[in-house]
Structures are given as structure tokens and as C-alpha cells.
Amino acid sequence: MIKKTATLILAFAMMIMPAGCGQRASEEAAPGQAAGGKYSAENPYHLVFAFPEFYTQDDAARSAVEKAINDKMIPEYSIEVEFLPLQFSEWENKVQLMFTGSDELDVIPIYFERAASWISMDALIDMNAYMDTEDGAQINSALGDWAAVGTMNGVLYGFPAKKESTQVGGLCLNADICDELGITEKYGFKSYDDAYKGSSHTWAEVEDILAAVQKAYPDIAPLYVNNADASLKTFVQFDNLIDSFGVLDWNADHDTTTVVNRFETGNYKNTVTMLADWYDKGYIYKDSAIDTQGDFALMKAGSIFSFACMLKPGYLAEKEATVGRRMYAMYVYDSEHTQNTSTDVNFYNTGIAANSKDPEMAFKFIRALYTDAELMNLWQFGVEGVNYQVLEDGTAFFVDGEDSSNYTYFQNSGWMMGNQYIGYVWNDGTKDATYWAKLEEHDGWADSSAAFGFMWDSTEYATQISALNNVKNTYRAALQTGSIGSAKVESTLEEFNNALYAAGLQDVIDEKQRQLDDWLSKQ
């Protein structure tokens, strides 16, 4: 009797649930009426702005900044901004959860690897509809070529942050050891000399240096190679077309539009063979493939002599502060110009969540992030005179009495969302007001990949991609840090490629090629 009743209650509860949810879904489906003139300073649009924070903030100070932003935004834009600060480690999942709930959410960051799945679940607004407006024109003039880069399968899902995107690879070396062994003189290294000038060194020269260091300091690992996929770019360049399953072989031909299997190319094989050879010779830090400490910690501890990395102007000064050692930068590159791909620019984009009650107003706010210096400075550094001051040379720094240990508000995340170049240069003691110009100059060293602006839509291939990711994880780190050893490179590559094809690589390459050809024909 009781059992029966319980069963009935359960069955009943199960029936209620779907009904309840169905209702919510239909409400959401109601078309959001957009009307620009609907809002005023007295009746502003309430906008939720989600962004990750990289530094700890004081809650009261953050609220004060939020209020200062609203003192400006409400009269000027009829927008009342509500901050939704997220932690970097969890923001993607938090935002994704908010899509599925009925939370208020307007402007959000978007990570390129999640874009396809977020678009396919209808979580993002296609901003093409607003590009013809006055706001759209302003975004176009602020971003130029980059305005349409965040387009996937015709959906304009986000705008890239305006910041430096060109990455030229090389090495960061322990300066004291270089001085001592005469490496500094031989290659002409100088302190803080990290601007790329079009010329660079070769991997053969690097090998000589590593051998010399190993001889002099047998207890120090000469080179550290990060086990993330991105660090392959230091050694060889491909346009990975988002996921690296089907790529353009940039080093073989800068204008290629043929999608090939990266792990079968000669360039890939040569690179991993060189690394394996170095590993066998003891040049590469033995724990590289499974390391979780990272290059800075190891450099600081003195366990390594150098690490492979992406260099840019200002890199040395920034890193020396973290590492606490003098270092030299060594660009290693086989051609004068480096490559610029969609994902170099599109790493993080800013877009509008489908939760937005009025995407047109959200779009207006995004426009302000690209054009309104006052808004950018407020959001990034807080209130002038309270949180930061403008120094004589036109850079910004904490107010007197505050520094990085006792500040109350400091975001400095303009490289992730919005237009970094319209705000102040943050003077951490190593930069001056010309820093933005230096970065823009650095960007000039890049040639765009033939597929620049192309983002392939992987929605229909989610099954293959997840299977491929598993295969790639099995072999990649061991190969790309050399840890596999010379003897096993050949057989591992063969095993790797067989497993990739078994997981459906050919389907993905074919579809990518089809989408790319289609995209190219429309350019």
C-alpha cells in the first residue's frame, strides 16, 4: 500500500518536472522586442557583464567602480551595468550553466574552442543583425579586418580583443650563464632586447648553446619545453584551424589552402625528431611531458637554463619580475615573417548571450568597450585618483601608497575583452607610453594565413572531435617534448596516425576542406 503510494508520488513528480520546464522554455522563446528608444537615463537597460578576473579584488572597491561606471553609462548610454566577475578557472563552465538557466546575462567572453558548441546550442546571438547600425560602423572602424573574424558558418558570434596577436617563437635564456660561457658575446644578446627586428637565429645555433651549457653545468637541464600543444608553435608553424585535426602546412607553403593531417607532415616529423634527439642527448628537461610547475617556477629554482616560448616586446621585463633572474631573449625562426591565424586573433572573443533581453543594447555596450576610453579605463583600473593615477609620461599606476600588494581594484584584462589600445598603458615599472605602439609594430611582422578569418563549424562532427582529442592526448605530449626518444619516434608516429584515422580524421579533414573552399569562394 505504502509502496504503491510512493510509486505514484514519484511518477507524479516526474510528470510535473517536464511540464514545469516546458513552460519556461516557451517563455524564453518569446521574441525579445528590441527598441533603441525604449530606454532613457531614468529607465536604463539593466545589463549583466560577465568577465573573468585575474587578480583578487576588494568587493567594496569593485562595487564603487561599478557605481562610477553607472554614473557615466546611465546618462550617456541609458545602460545600467551589473558586474558579474568570474574566476578564470571556472568561467567557461559557469557561463555555460547560466545559458541553461534563466539567469540574466548579456555580454560574455567566448573561448574559441567552445564557440562551435555554444553556437550549436543556440546560446549566442548572431551579431550580424546589428552590424549595419551606427554602433556596428564604429566597431568596424575600431577593429578593421578583425571585425568579421569571429564568424562561424555565417554567424558573427564575437569580436576579438584588440591587442597584439603576433607570436614569434624563440628561447628565453638564463643571462648569468650566457655571460659566463661567452654565449652573450657570440650571439650579441642584450638586456631587455626583446623587440623582433626581422632577423633571428637557427635551431643549429640553439643546439650549440645547449651543448655548451650541458658541458659546463651537467646538473642543470639546458632546455624546458612546455607540454601544452600551443608550444609547438615555437618550433614549427601550422594554421591549426581551431583543433589541429586537419591543418594548413604554413611552413611548407605560406599560401596553401589544402587541409592536411598535421601529424603526417614532414615538418611535424622533423620537429619531433629533432626534439627526441635533444631529449636523448639530455638537453631537454626530463619531466617536461608531465610537468605541472611551468617554465617560470623552474627558471626561478635554477633547474633549467632556458625555455621555449613566444616572445614579444616587453616580455623580458615582465617575466624577469616574476622569475627574479636576468634573462635574454633569442628569436629562433626560419623566415622573416611569422604567421597570423584566425585563432591567434580569435582566442577570446566578446559576444552576447542568448539570455539577453535586449541584444541591441548589449551590442551598444560592446561597441563602448572598443571605442570608449573612459569606460575601458574605469573597468580596467578603477576610478582615477582613487584606484589609479596617471603618471607624467601618460602611463597609469596605482595611487600613492598602493602597490600590487595592497591595491583594492585592478583588472588589467584588456587583452581578453575590449580594446586594450584605447586605455592607458599600465606602468609596472617596465613600460612607457609608447608600449601600445611597440606592440602594433610587432604585429606588423605577421603575414595572415590564407584561411585568416575562417572558423570551421564542427557541430556535426562533435563525436569525431572528442574521439580525436583522446587519441591526440595519448601521443602528443610525449612526441612534442621529445620524451618519446629517437628510437620510438617513427613507430609512435605511425601508431598515432593510424589511431587518428580510426577515430574519423578523414571525415573531419574532408568537411574542413569543404567549408574552407566554400568560405574562400565567398571572399
Added chain:
Amino acid sequence: MKINTQKLGRYLPLYLMFLPGALYLVINNYLPMSGLVVAFKDYTVREGLFGSPWNGLKNFEFLFRTPDAWVITRNTILYNLAFIVVNNLLGIIFAIFICDLANKRLKKVYQSAILFPYLMSTVIVGYIVFAFLSPSSGMINNGILKPLGFNEVNWYFEAGYWWVIIVFVNTWKGIGYGCLIYVSSINGIDPEHYEAADLDGASKWRQIRHITLPSVTPTIITLVLLAIGKVFYSDFGLFYQVPRDSGVLYSTTNVIDTYVYRGLMKQGNIGMSAAAGFYQSVCGFVLVLTANFIVSKINKENALF
């Protein structure tokens, strides 16, 4: 009917006491079950959980698409079976040892010492293992193998060793918990049994075999059944943090949870994640029913339901 009402009246306070727990169970464990439909859906935010179009078994495809499907299922099941056998066996042995200690204070010390690793985060355990096995600075290579003149072993690139390492680490970490339960169940045995056995001249071994073991059998069965229900799940940290996500080791360290995590982490596909969870829970459910059925065939009283 009359009797029923009487009965109900008598037991009403008990049912009332049961109500909050039951409500909690319904709200927390049963209502979310309706969300399982998303495993069969092409989920979109606009149409919601129940409005999204059906897409059959497409979400499950990725689990079975590659030869990995066999490897991860095999690893998950075999590891869990090994854990069940080793943990329970050693747990009982240690529990018997601890219970036979005459010194009360030492008894407490041993009991706490053996439980301590269980309270440690797997991330920390991963670092402890790394301190032993690291290729560059590990204790085993540099402190034992090298001085003794053996070749160094690159532990994180040799899959063959890892089934031993994983089982060892899991036992080291988990044994305290099972041991604790067995200690309390042994303490619950009436001491008169042992006194009588002593008088009759039964050896220690006979006492264990004929008094202790039969008395803790229900506990063993409950613990094993509970563990069997989780055979398709695995301690994520143990298989991800401890081998430090070294790809070369996947043939012996990849389990369903880590496979799903690695495959979907970058995409964040809700349907496919739900499909993986669905697969695990259905398999676990079937296993519990089967195991319980077998137990009830052997000894009806010991079955859970």
C-alpha cells in the same frame, strides 16, 4: 482496512520521521533523473531540456567509436574489481590485527595512522607519488636504482607498471576507511563467543574463521554491493592526477571518467556528457541488481533487498 488504519496510526510517527529524508531523496536524487533525457537530445538553450529535438543514440557514439571503448571499459571494471578484493581483504586483516591489540593507546594510534591517507586530497597523493617516481629527481630512480647499479626506469612512460602502481596507491589511500568499518563491526561481536571459544581451547585462527568472519559477513556483503554499484565509476583524481595525465600510460590508466573528461573538456557538449553519465549509471544499476540477485540465491538474509 481497519487493521491498516490502526497500523498506520501506530507507525505514523515513524513515517513522519522518515518524511524529511524521503523528501530529500526525491528532490535531490529522483527529480534530476528526468534530466537524463538530455542524453538523447540535440540540446539547444532556446528550446530547453525537454523541447530540444531528439537525436537517438548519436550522443553515445563517441563512447564506442574507437578501440578505446574496449580499453576504458576493461580498465574501469578490472581496476574496480581489484580494488574491491584488495581493499576488503586487507581491510579485514588489518581490522583483526587492530582489534587484537592489547594496548588501547597503540590501537588508537594505528587506527588513526591507517586512516590518515584516506583524508588526503588525491592531488597531494599525486605529488607524493611523483616524489618517488619523477624521472629527474625521483627517489626510486636516484635513491635506489642508480646507487644499486640498475638502469633508471622512466616510470611515466612505461604503461606496464601502472596497474600495480594504481592498485598500490589506491590501497594505501583507501584501506583505512574499510578497516574502520570492519573494526567497528568486529567490536560489535559479543565477547562471550570468544571467551567460550577460549575455554574450549580454540586456536586464534579457528576463532577468526568461525566467529569473526561469519559475524562480519553482512558488513562485507554490504560494502561489496555498494562498491559494485560504482564499478563503472572511478576515482577521477587517482587516474588523472596520479599518472600526471601522461598520454603514453593511457592503455593502463584510461578509465571511462578520464576518457570523457579528455574528450569533452574542450567542447563542453552537454548531450554527450549526459550520455556518458547515463551509460555509467545504467551499467552500475544493472550490476547492483545482478550482484544482489546472486547474493540472495546463496543466502537470502544477506541480500540488501
